[in-house]
Amino acid sequence: MRILFSIVVFSLMITCNLCFFEAHKADGSPNYKASIPPTLISADSINPADTVCPDGFPAIGKWMFQSNKQRANWLGVPWEGKTLIEPINVILIDSISTSPEQSAEQLICNLRKAGYRSRSLHSSGYCGYIGNSYYQQYPKEINHAFSNASAFVNNNHCRIFGPYYFNGAFYYTAALSRENVAPFSKVKHHFASFIRARDEFSGQVNNKSNFKILKSVHLQNIISGSSESTGDHDGMAVVLSLKKDPK
Numbered sequence: 001m002r003i004l005f006s007i008v009v010f011s012l013m014i015t016c017n018l019c020f021f022e023a024h025k026a027d028g029s030p031n032y033k034a035s036i037p038p039t040l041i042s043a044d045s046i047n048p049a050d051t052v053c054p055d056g057f058p059a060i061g062k063w064m065f066q067s068n069k070q071r072a073n074w075l076g077v078p079w080e081g082k083t084l085i086e087p088i089n090v091i092l093i094d095s096i097s098t099s100p101e102q103s104a105e106q107l108i109c110n111l112r113k114a115g116y117r118s119r120s121l122h123s124s125g126y127c128g129y130i131g132n133s134y135y136q137q138y139p140k141e142i143n144h145a146f147s148n149a150s151a152f153v154n155n156n157h158c159r160i161f162g163p164y165y166f167n168g169a170f171y172y173t174a175a176l177s178r179e180n181v182a183p184f185s186k187v188k189h190h191f192a193s194f195i196r197a198r199d200e201f202s203g204q205v206n207n208k209s210n211f212k213i214l215k216s217v218h219l220q221n222i223i224s225g226s227s228e229s230t231g232d233h234d235g236m237a238v239v240l241s242l243k244k245d246p247k
Contacts, residue, residue: 005129044069044129046129054217057197058166061129062221063087064159064175069134072126074177075107076116079191082229087172087221088128089233092160093212094242095169103163103170106242107138110209111146116158116201118144121151128161128173138172148204154180156197171236176201194233 012232050071051059055100064072064086097103101116109118113150126136137159139146143231156180178197180190206213 001047017165020140040177044134046134049131052220053140054219056167057217058131058164058171059093059129060091060173060219061134062219063159065127065129065134067125067127068126072175074191075123078114079229079231082225082227084191084242085223086175086177086232087194087233087235088177088193088219089237090174091217091239092162092172092174093169093214093239094172095162096242096244097170098119099168100163100165100170104127104138106210107160107163107172108209110205110242113209114205115208116146116204116212117158119149119151119157120144120145121181122147122157124159126159126175128159128175130164130173131166133178135164135165136160139207145225152181154178154192156200158197174201179243191231194231198238202236202240205240210243211247212243213239 022200040206046061050062052062059225062070066072072086074086077084085219092107094103094106097106108118108240118139118141120143120245122143122146124137124139124141124143128137129135138161145157145159146156149155151157155178158174158176160172160174163170165171176197177194178192178200180192202213204213216236216238218235219237220235221230223230
């Protein structure tokens with residue numbers, strides 16, 4: 001009986017997730033079908049309060065943004081009764097590649113080594129701001145994110161934005177969050193942690209790929225208000241730098 005119940009719940013999760021992600025995109029509008037190439041969107045202006053410029057870095061957008069340039073709010077799922085704003089919490093630097101295309105290949109290859117590959121049943125269509133421009137997300141597939149496990153189990157997942165060329169290197173930003181499965185909710189996942197996702201991602205990438213932890217920087221992106229929050233985020237972004245393959 002228990003096995004039968006598990007099969008029924010799993011089937012419901014598949015159906016509900018497919019319906020939800022087919023019908024919604026990052027800004028909440030229906031029937032999102034367009035391809036999302038991982039390229040520059042525009043050099044639109046941004047509210048200066050939404051950027052920070054750590055010493056030695058280009059301007060970094062503090063948040064993951066929806067396709068309409070509004071701050072991403074974790075699909076509208078409230079956290080402790082507040083709107084949950086999604087912060088940037090990882091920065092990746094590639095000073096080895098000689099072109100954006102090569103850098104993107106290196107990025108995806110190294111993420112795969114660390115166990116983070118493009119997986120389905122995640123919302124998509126987001127963008128990030130670096131330098132003076134918005135960049136569409138990696139991975140480029142519709143309703144995909146990089147994650148360390150299937151969307152049918154608790155997982156860490158991320159979207160990555162860039163690359164922006166600055167002072168001889170390609171810069172990417174990333175928004176990491178951990179989600180727990182909630183099969184009987186309207187949105188089939190609940191927020192668990194930004195810090196855990198950031199730290200587990202950084203540790204795995206550092207240990208299993210050629211991106212190595214360089215340092216952490218404060219992005220001044222903590223919100224703790226009456227109606228909005230950044231959850232357990234501590235304002236810090238882990239910086240990882242690509243090293244030459246020892247082979």
